[in-house]
Amino acid sequence: MNPVIDTTELAAALRSAEPPVLLDVRYRLGGPHGLPAYRAGHLPGAHFADMDAELSAKPGGDERGRHPLPDPEDFAAAMRRAGVSADRDVVAYDAADGIAASRAWWLLRYFGHERVRVLDGGYAAWVAAGHPVDASDPEPGAGDFTPVPGGMPLLDADEAAQLARDGVLIDVRAAERFRGETEPVDPVAGHIPGAVNMPETSVAGPGGLLLGADVLRERYEALGAFPGARVGAYCGSGVTAAHAVLVLERSGIEAALYAPSWSGWIADPRRPVAVDPAG
Known part of the structure; x- marks a missing residue:
């Protein structure tokens, strides 16, 4: 699977009988938290994924680095709340460049989910293409994602x-x-x-x-x-x-x-x- 999807492909996928789960991963190192931007407008049905609270463990100033990999069960619980299941596609996006969204992509792939992509150009490209946005909070998902570490190569x-x-x-x-x-x-x-x-x-x-x-x-x-x-x-x-x-x-x-x-x-x-x- 191509790990990248464009806005046209995504719009078509969202109209299908089984649309993908959408993860909004707007984040910028040293910048404002992404949640206010999410609440102001996001792709319809998207769930916010918090870089620091859900896609990372708490840093401890040790060899795990500033954004330690999250505990598998904590990460899986966050993904299940967003509706992530093993048999359903997932698309992650951020403000534009795909860097923050790729953290969610990599984690899901590492923990065993193979059907994950990142939206090329992110929220900015979606809006520029004239696609609709929403400001309402979606209902909590009921995903069944179970983490199985080792799906991507990792170095010590x-x-x-x-x-x-x-x-x-x-x-x-x-x-x-x-x-x-x-x-x-x-x-x-x-x-x-x-x-x-x-x-x-x-x-x-x-x-x-x-x-x-x-x-x-x-x-x-x-x-x-x-x-x-x-x-x-x-x-x-x-x-x-x-x-x-x-x-x-x-x-x-x-x-x-x-x-x-x-x-x-x-x-x-x-x-x-x-x-x-x-x-």
């Missing part, structure tokens, strides 16, 4: 370090953060030695719509990321990198996620830090 710190040495580990943060010139979020600047940089902001064009698969495939291949290659991705806390995993999958490349990402890596001061592009 040692595996991420090894992949940076003998595979391709992509750091998707901004180039200046990768180089260690600045670090606006975490207490240590730099990157995992051996990692390569491809900022996730470079994969989308105007309005947050993804660039063509062929264009992105060429960019990944320039980094050594080919179909069949050993590839992984990380960011600051594992949210943006989930989007990289989605875009890589769309390009025919399987990638593992180092979920703790940079915030988890630097929690152990013994781990090496690189501060130049050569690593």
Whole structure:
């Protein structure tokens, strides 16, 4: 299944006999909470998925990073409240760029749900296409989703370090953060030695719509990321990198996620830090 769906496809799916469950994952690091925007208007029938309360466990300043993976049962309970069931499609969306929505996509895939996609261009594209929005709260769902961990490849710190040495580990943060010139979020600047940089902001064009698969495939291949290659991705806390995993999958490349990402890596001061592009 293509992990991305466009507004035309989604509108048709919502008119079908079995429409997909919609998850509104509007979230921005350091920005306002997404719930007010959801309540002001969302795709009809969509349920709000809270990044911090439902798609992450509480951070503890440890090697799990700033957005630890949620407890399986807590996550499953939140998904069931949204109506998620194993035999029903799910579409996640956010404001535009798909980064926050991809966290929900990755978690559902990791916990065993295979029929999940992200709306290309998110809420902005839906509105721009003239499709209807709603401001009412939907009734709680009655899904039957049961988590089965292991549906997506996951890296620990040692595996991420090894992949940076003998595979391709992509750091998707901004180039200046990768180089260690600045670090606006975490207490240590730099990157995992051996990692390569491809900022996730470079994969989308105007309005947050993804660039063509062929264009992105060429960019990944320039980094050594080919179909069949050993590839992984990380960011600051594992949210943006989930989007990289989605875009890589769309390009025919399987990638593992180092979920703790940079915030988890630097929690152990013994781990090496690189501060130049050569690593």
